[in-house]
Amino acid sequence: MRFISAVACLYALAVSSAVAGQEEDRAALRNDPVFQAVQQFADTMLAHGRDVYGEKHSPLFVSQLNVVTQRIPEATETDPGVWNGHFEVAGHQPYCQNLIGDLGILDVLKTMTRVTDDPRYDAARRDYLTYLLQSCRDPRSGYIPWGEHVGYDIVHDTIHVGEKKYWHEVKAYNIPWDQLWEVNPEATRHEIEVTFFNHLCDEETFAFNRHATMDGKTNRGTEPCSLLSSAGVYMDAWCWLYRKTGDATFLAWAQKMNALVAKRRSAETGLIPTDEVTRTGLMVYAEAASFAPYLLIAADLLGLEGDDFRKEGIEYLLAYQKWAYTPKRDDTGGPGYYDALDTQTGKPADVGGKRYLEPWQWTDNHEHVGVILASAAFGYGATGDDRLRVMCDSAIEAMRIPQSIAENKTMLSCDAGGVIMSLVTIARRSGDTRYLETARPLVEYVLKQNYKNGCFTSGMEGKGDYYCARAGSGYLASSVLAYALASHGLMDEVPPVRDLQGGLRF
Template sequence: MSVPSASELIDGVQLHADTVLEHARDDYGDESTPLLVDALDATTRAGVKYDGRDVADGYLSNVALQQSFLRALVGLSEITNDETYRSKAEDIISWTFEHATDDIGLVYWGGHAAYDLEADEVVVGKSDHELKFEYPFYELLYDVSPDATRQFVKAFWNAHVLDWDSLDFNRHGGWNEPIGTLWDHEYEGGDVFFWGDGLTFVNTGSDLYYAAGVLADLTGEDEPLAWAKRLAHRYVETRQDPGISGYQFSQHASYCNGPEIRGDRAQYQFAPYIHGDHRIFEGTLFRPRPIVQRQQLALAGRLDERGAAFAQWAVEELRAWREAAYRPSDNEFAPMLTDGLSLEGFVIRREGYFGPKGRVIGPIEAGPGFLWAYARAYRIVGDDLCYATARDIVAGIGLGDIGAPEESPSLGFDVGPEAVGPELLSGLLELYRASGDDTYLDAAASIGGRLLDERENGLFTDTRGLAVLDNPTPLALLRLAAALRGGPLDTLPVAVGNRQSPKGGI
């Protein structure tokens, strides 16, 4: 296993980018566009029919799925002073704004929409707009067109928010919805876990408030930030002792087990078999997604005092996970209700959304995505409990002991392949930035070397041998290269990481 230099890392990412730009270009239909197909076969370097967001069968270009690649292109221009890469990214966004939005400015991308390169047309799967844990590269969008970016964020909120009084919203938003009052609405709030018309999942909720928060930073406006904080705080309001937030803050009459049974899906599958005084809704199931706290901390970092609340809420959440659910000896979180009642070993007795009859609820693996969140919290806020949890997760992954904050870490490099990835690398870089200790940088470089060695035909791939454009590895390696050069990482785009859910749990 070789430990790469900064130049070798940059060369590796540059080869990947050049290969994608050459072989993923749009040569499928009659119309030529600057768009790229979403995935390549690493062996043949040919584009493949790949649907990563439940849209349709075809040679798709889903720009929401390509945000990691666009960030890597801009990062390459920053680190090499070659503006060609940024220019390619800008061309994609410019074309998308001009040709792939509805009449209100909502982009055809994400969960159920994309551009079919062979048919030369927008395709829509389930008819509705959807972003879930995507967090688009708004800085690039704004550089290309401030007006179109501002309009998109407005259209995003306009399409998804159903009731501004309570911020009831749905993960799906209609196309061509006339723009309403938006930021000038009155907000009342009220109790959480109300019966609403939408599914207020945090995967879309965090995308909504992240969009408004970044827009407020880019424009200096206060109104989008006020609404971003209100929406983020709705999840805080779901907390019970010991302080864990719900995955959603409302209830919705969904299909529980076929169309003839409707109601709260968690209540249907869990409540009849749990005794005692417990609130059992979808919003009271412990379903940790550390990408949410990482993005809250990213907002806090860019907004400074204006965004301090996001850091506070993120750290409170991470501390509650640690104190109520984390088991250092096994490096895992216990599955539970958000009031602390353990659901470990619970056998599902009814078919439904949370699993088939007979499924046994198990623990949640504290993988590198959690390390990244706890390490970022320590770097930005300096929270000692977050540091202690990062220390335990590092040990649990098999990387060694980082010691107390003032000690030099003792790290090894015998990490299993399941942990090697951009999240682990990014977590180590957070610890390096917090401490300045080169041991973390050396460990990150070792992980970077393994990622370089795993390339196929010059491409960073997934386990299927596909080079998918939402792979976060190239940007993570560029950030590593910048650190090895001794330069500031803040000049590069902020990495988001994978969207995958943690293993285990509910």
């Protein structure tokens, strides 16, 4: 009995010491200017970033904010906002709200309450999601108005669609289904079970079109365009719903979606074409590398049932690294990644005159090495496979982070946020703080260039006065918060990776 009592005392002492140490870390965190900048951002959004427009005011957050006037942009010549009138991003207009762009700020609010014990932040998150799922879904179909082409107009209190497109499209993100289910299980299940299933063009093969009309009509019998970044979202959502409900139907759907993609995988190279329609046989978007994280998310959700998904995810990343990476570019002589690949031969293919991914620069349909880093870092963080850490290091070297920071006058917030989150992810898994040291100058850069009046801005040239959710302002805040937490040893509080494409493309 004395021995047991002694052990119990030692255990209690260890727990007490650990709690005390964590409280010291939290106290140091709260005094850190980096953390304080993120908390100020959260306070700014609570005070000025809510829906106080139109006849109905609501707890929704705005997608854009003029940080000088602290109002949404007027969408005029003198106050245009970002992408005003751009049909491809009709869902992200200056007067819109869009859940897909708000995943970062939702994580900031949830995490902020945990580390400060201030309930206001998480209450705002819950109120936002509750209102969105209760009051903003399409009355005909029950679809959530999110993604590139559809949003919610907070001025006119109605769903907004562009002149040329009326499409429901969700892709490229790690969706926090738990947060949605927490406030509205029925609406969450409907989006996963009905909306995503309606994207299917063929129920036998699971070929789908990433676009679907908001009226609830299915895509059956229409031309498929099974883009990898949407396939992964559907697959993970069905795995999540299977785990939540125990209904094996959803696991079968996830397996069929993965089988659709696996059927396109080249036996010679292990590479997968971007889709089966527009670029047959080519892997064009670096975003295609992000299908591996979807496989690893599925594996984590499924536990022992997910071993095959995990193996496929690792193999896919290694295949991408094998064929896309070059230690010596023809033009610069430095390491890099090819922009496009022939999936059957693994040879690079020129598309639109581009041969290599640039370290940072994003142009239409051409991404950058940060997208590769995002996938590699997620893979390493999820598996601890040292081969993927080597891939991470290759991507970091190819990005030329210190030089690129010096050379770029502007840096998109989604790009910077993706790189910061990737470096934190690698540091968290490896325990190697050098990755945080690599992130430090980038954090300092964005707090100087992409932060104004207590708010993270778009980072877009000429748009420095605008918070823009779609350009990654909220996700940058989440990434900087992740860096601050990791720097103070609070690794368990680091918010999740959300942006799986690590940059901007539409």
